[in-house]
Amino acid sequence: MFARVCLWLTAAALAAAAAPAVAAPVSDADWQKIVAAAKQEGKIVISYFTDTGMEPVLRQFEKETGIKVEATPGRPDAVVPKILTEQQNGQYNWDLLLQPVNNVRLVLEPAHGLEPILPFLMRPDVDDDTQWYGGLTARVPMDPLYVFNDGISDLGVGIEVDRAKVPASEVADWPDLLKPQWKGKFGVYYPGRPADLTLALTCYRPAFDSEAKWEDYVRAFFAQQPVVSAEFRTVADWLVQGRFPVVVGAEGSYLDGLVKKLKRNIVGPINQNLCGYPPTGTGRAVSVPKNPPDRNATIVFINWYLSKEVQDMLVVNFTATGVKSISRRKDAAHPDPDYQQKVLAGFQEGWLQGKGMMTESDEGLRLQRRVIELARAAGY
Amino acid sequence: MTSAALEGGVAAAPARRWSLSPRALLFAVLLAVVAFFVLYPLSFLVSASLQVGPYGQPTTFGLGNWISAFTDANLRNAIVNTLTLTATRQVIAFILSIGLAWLLARTNLPGRHWLEFGFWISFFLPTLPVLVGWIFLLDSHSGLINRAIIALGWASDPPFDIYSWWGIVFVHLMTNTLAVQVMLFTPAFRNIDSSLLEMARVAGCGSLGMLWRIILPVLAPTILVVVLLGTIRSLEAFEIELILGPPAKIAVFSTAIYSHVFDSPPTYGAAFALSIAGIALMAPFVAAQQMIARRRARATVAGKFSTRIADLGRWRWPLLTLVLLLLGAMTVLPVAFMLLGSFMEVFGYFDVPDGAFTFGHWASVLQDPLFLGSLWDTLVVAVSAAVLSMLLFPPIAYLVVRTRYLGRGTLDFLTWLPTTVPGIVIGLALLWVFLKTPGLQQVYGHPLGLVLAFTLAGMALGVQIIKAAIMQLSPELEEAAQAGGASWLTTMRKIVLPLVAPAVAVVGILEFVAATRGVSTAVLLSSHATQTLAVFQLKYIEAGDLETASVVGIVLLALSTGVALVGRLFGLRFGFGER
Numbered sequence: 039m040f041a042r043v044c045l046w047l048t049a050a051a052l053a054a055a056a057a058p059a060v061a062a063p064v065s066d067a068d069w070q071k072i073v074a075a076a077k078q079e080g081k082i083v084i085s086y087f088t089d090t091g092m093e094p095v096l097r098q099f100e101k102e103t104g105i106k107v108e109a110t111p112g113r114p115d116a117v118v119p120k121i122l123t124e125q126q127n128g129q130y131n132w133d134l135l136l137q138p139v140n141n142v143r144l145v146l147e148p149a150h151g152l153e154p155i156l157p158f159l160m161r162p163d164v165d166d167d168t169q170w171y172g173g174l175t176a177r178v179p180m181d182p183l184y185v186f187n188d189g190i191s192d193l194g195v196g197i198e199v200d201r202a203k204v205p206a207s208e209v210a211d212w213p214d215l216l217k218p219q220w221k222g223k224f225g226v227y228y229p230g231r232p233a234d235l236t237l238a239l240t241c242y243r244p245a246f247d248s249e250a251k252w253e254d255y256v257r258a259f260f261a262q263q264p265v266v267s268a269e270f271r272t273v274a275d276w277l278v279q280g281r282f283p284v285v286v287g288a289e290g291s292y293l294d295g296l297v298k299k300l301k302r303n304i305v306g307p308i309n310q311n312l313c314g315y316p317p318t319g320t321g322r323a324v325s326v327p328k329n330p331p332d333r334n335a336t337i338v339f340i341n342w343y344l345s346k347e348v349q350d351m352l353v354v355n356f357t358a359t360g361v362k363s364i365s366r367r368k369d370a371a372h373p374d375p376d377y378q379q380k381v382l383a384g385f386q387e388g389w390l391q392g393k394g395m396m397t398e399s400d401e402g403l404r405l406q407r408r409v410i411e412l413a414r415a416a417g418y
Numbered sequence: 419m420t421s422a423a424l425e426g427g428v429a430a431a432p433a434r435r436w437s438l439s440p441r442a443l444l445f446a447v448l449l450a451v452v453a454f455f456v457l458y459p460l461s462f463l464v465s466a467s468l469q470v471g472p473y474g475q476p477t478t479f480g481l482g483n484w485i486s487a488f489t490d491a492n493l494r495n496a497i498v499n500t501l502t503l504t505a506t507r508q509v510i511a512f513i514l515s516i517g518l519a520w521l522l523a524r525t526n527l528p529g530r531h532w533l534e535f536g537f538w539i540s541f542f543l544p545t546l547p548v549l550v551g552w553i554f555l556l557d558s559h560s561g562l563i564n565r566a567i568i569a570l571g572w573a574s575d576p577p578f579d580i581y582s583w584w585g586i587v588f589v590h591l592m593t594n595t596l597a598v599q600v601m602l603f604t605p606a607f608r609n610i611d612s613s614l615l616e617m618a619r620v621a622g623c624g625s626l627g628m629l630w631r632i633i634l635p636v637l638a639p640t641i642l643v644v645v646l647l648g649t650i651r652s653l654e655a656f657e658i659e660l661i662l663g664p665p666a667k668i669a670v671f672s673t674a675i676y677s678h679v680f681d682s683p684p685t686y687g688a689a690f691a692l693s694i695a696g697i698a699l700m701a702p703f704v705a706a707q708q709m710i711a712r713r714r715a716r717a718t719v720a721g722k723f724s725t726r727i728a729d730l731g732r733w734r735w736p737l738l739t740l741v742l743l744l745l746g747a748m749t750v751l752p753v754a755f756m757l758l759g760s761f762m763e764v765f766g767y768f769d770v771p772d773g774a775f776t777f778g779h780w781a782s783v784l785q786d787p788l789f790l791g792s793l794w795d796t797l798v799v800a801v802s803a804a805v806l807s808m809l810l811f812p813p814i815a816y817l818v819v820r821t822r823y824l825g826r827g828t829l830d831f832l833t834w835l836p837t838t839v840p841g842i843v844i845g846l847a848l849l850w851v852f853l854k855t856p857g858l859q860q861v862y863g864h865p866l867g868l869v870l871a872f873t874l875a876g877m878a879l880g881v882q883i884i885k886a887a888i889m890q891l892s893p894e895l896e897e898a899a900q901a902g903g904a905s906w907l908t909t910m911r912k913i914v915l916p917l918v919a920p921a922v923a924v925v926g927i928l929e930f931v932a933a934t935r936g937v938s939t940a941v942l943l944s945s946h947a948t949q950t951l952a953v954f955q956l957k958y959i960e961a962g963d964l965e966t967a968s969v970v971g972i973v974l975l976a977l978s979t980g981v982a983l984v985g986r987l988f989g990l991r992f993g994f995g996e997r
Contacts (some may be wrong), residue, residue, distance in 0.1 A: 088957040108946035111957035115680045120942050122474040127853035144683035149474035228664050266664040271962040281559035292962045
């Protein structure tokens with residue numbers, strides 16, 4: 039017990055020493071102490087999004103470090119209230135979240151349920167502002183930073199089209215969907231939930247010089263009476279099976295897999311990415327719930343997870359499962375270098391120049407909620 | 419049968435309302451335990467619904483959540499849809515299930531016991547894969563049945579659209595609604611004493627007269643329970659509406675609650691307000707059911723109980739064909755699709771150039787390091803929940819039916835309440851109870867926490883089934899035993915329990931199945947150390963990997979069916995109370 043307390047204090051002291059927004063890298067000797075303390079703790083408790091791409095990564099960590107990963111898959115909308123209820127009753131059971139940011143930001147952060155993330159970055163190659171495109175913070179509007187976005191997303195959501203049936207001259211971007219011939223003739227994901235459709239419409243906001251004009255478009259969009267499904271898989275099936283030659287908000291990974299397997303001429307998203315390729319997770323973004331019980335193991339995991347080797351592995355795994363993102367680590371590779379270059383260019387010319395929008399930011403979330411309100415007003 | 423049983427409902431209640439007898443003590447303990455586990459979580463819901471502000475942050479007391487929940491522009495439509503959909507499927511299911519129950523219980527329909535078992539299998543099937551199977555068949559564009567009808571030239575446009583009001587009614591009937599009514603009505607029909615019908619016939623009653631004056635009054639308590647359970651389940655059910663409803667712009671009450679829980683940010687206060695409103699809506703119906711049941715209870719199993727089977731004559735085989743077709747649609751078809759889906763590269767796509775079939779989904783489940791652990795946890799939780807239910811529900815049912823203690827109505831009423839709250843909401847409330855209550859904190863994340871949650875969730879159905887079985891026993895059996903010098907405990911052990919044992923065993927099996935399948939309640943109470951297969955399956959469903967989810971669904975179905983089959987092979991008739 040005494041040894042455990044000492045190890046914890048050592049790590050806490052190291053973490054406290056690293057408390058500034060950008061922490062000083064830890065020396066090798068101190069790092070070995072943290073690793074030893076982590077092995078003493080013996081485990082790390084992780085909540086991760088239900089992606090099969092993450093599981094091999096977690097097993098690899100166990101294999102390399104001997105630290106047991108107690109990982110529970112689940113959606114953040116179920117996990118986050120559970121964690122918060124635990125915390126408010128004095129139970130701190132979780133070390134790490136590898137989850138999409140929405141609920142983490144909306145529920146845990148305002149309730150002070152997260153630890154600042156940067157003090158957990160300690161290895162010299164990880165805790166290095168020059169190692170990451172956009173630096174450690176990547177212009178994420180959060181101070182202190184509670185969520186580390188290790189990847190850049192191309193927000194693979196929007197209008198998907200079966201080009202065998204609908205040529206580019208007919209549907210090329212958002213305004214085309216307001217043509218009379220498309221009334222009731224395209225499918226969309228359920229607009230009552232902040233997900234792919236609300237994201238796509240939110241990312242269309244920068245195309246307008248005022249919010250009122252954007253709202254007019256969104257109203258006109260729903261006035262077209264698109265057919266909705268609350269199952270993203272169904273939206274993709276509608277497109278592939280030909281029920282609707284145009285859909286909006288089909289989740290990319292399933293649709294991509296289907297298109298590859300069936301060798302169909304389905305393209306998308308065809309609309310321009312106006313969100314400017316904001317930072318996001320490679321697998322999912324990294325955040326630490328308040329008072330992680332295995333603090334040292336958490337530090338070891340995060341620094342391992344953000345290393346070049348693991349970022350490479352993540353990108354390969356997630357690309358295979360259809361998740362579209364690249365790593366922000368400058369030395370990390372991507373199986374498709376052209377795609378990597380395209381996303382990087384968008385990130386540097388869009389997001390980093392202040393042109394884009396992060397859908398998880400306060401502004402992004404407000405606009406998503408507005409889409410939901412306008413959809414409800416239209417009877418959805 | 420005693421005249422008291424015929425005229426005045428259940429007799430043999432003690433004259434004294436409270437005493438220090440073991441029975442009174444047992445009643446007090448059960449009332450206290452049930453009240454704690456039902457009212458304490460509900461108090462959380464009430465309190466949280468009155469706290470205005472984001473969940474987990476400082477809040478103020480007020481009616482803001484209630485106002486925002488009830489001023490939602492779409493709520494009125496959702497309530498109307500809920501009521502019309504519920505009424506429609508309950509009426510259809512009622513008419514069909516009465517006919518089916520009569521065929522299975524009181525006629526010489528060939529293989530009727532196995533046919534009855536078929537309805538149980540249908541009840542065990544997980545909803546989502548079955549729903550996907552029906553979409554595959556009845557989608558207005560790509561549904562196989564629609565395509566076949568058009569290809570055969572019987573129609574120029576697809577005749578069926580599953581994404582519709584009638585589609586929702588149909589899938590509900592094919593999944594749970596009809597099966598559960600047949601399961602509950604068949605034993606009740608079986609326990610109607612033939613001598614009653616014969617007396618009525620001698621007195622000149624025709625078939626309709628017998629139905630109106632004998633069968634319906636005798637079955638009134640069961641009918642009320644079945645209708646009420648069905649209505650409550652309809653209010654709570656959301657999976658089918660969530661998938662089939664949006665394309666037709668059909669929202670229901672439960673999907674309105676769901677939207678609040680999964681909104682971003684979640685508006686739990688509004689969800690809790692709607693949940694409490696749902697309870698308040700159902701409470702008068704539960705109370706009315708209790709009152710009517712008490713007035714109209716009829717004991718049908720007495721010392722001279724007799725049952726006779728009607729001869730269907732030349733209708734025997736045509737009726738068998740009809741029942742087989744219906745059962746095939748409810749069981750064989752969905753199971754076949756689940757199996758097929760588990761071996762398909764992508765469910766529903768036969769034209770994959772590199773091959774439409776694969777063993778990959780089975781390999782990925784069987785090689786998943788969490789699979790075996792989840793299987794073991796499922797067995798531990800499901801068996802424990804079944805055992806606890808079999809121990810807890812019979813005394814509750816007995817005390818409610820056979821005594822006149824003050825508070826027995828309250829005890830009965832309390833058993834209904836957890837059923838009226840959506841699983842995810844009751845899960846959150848239980849999470850709060852486990853974390854707040856000294857002594858229960860250790861239960862959180864432990865299998866026992868899940869056992870308690872599932873027992874609570876299954877209490878209404880379990881208690882009502884055993885109540886129905888006890889109500890059909892004439893008190894003269896117990897009176898005779900006690901007149902012969904047997905103590906109350908001996909009477910219980912040697913008379914009552916053997917007679918209601920099949921019903922108790924059925925409750926155990928139902929609880930086992932509910933615990934293997936339950937997701938929404940379990941998801942918040944699980945941990946890495948304790949995770950059932952249904953929660954394990956969730957990760958595939960949420961990732962849209964229905965093929966791999968089907969593999970887990972088949973394992974779950976095998977577990978449920980296996981237990982039911984073992985019960986049957988050991989002589990348990992799936993018509994509890996059958997003699």
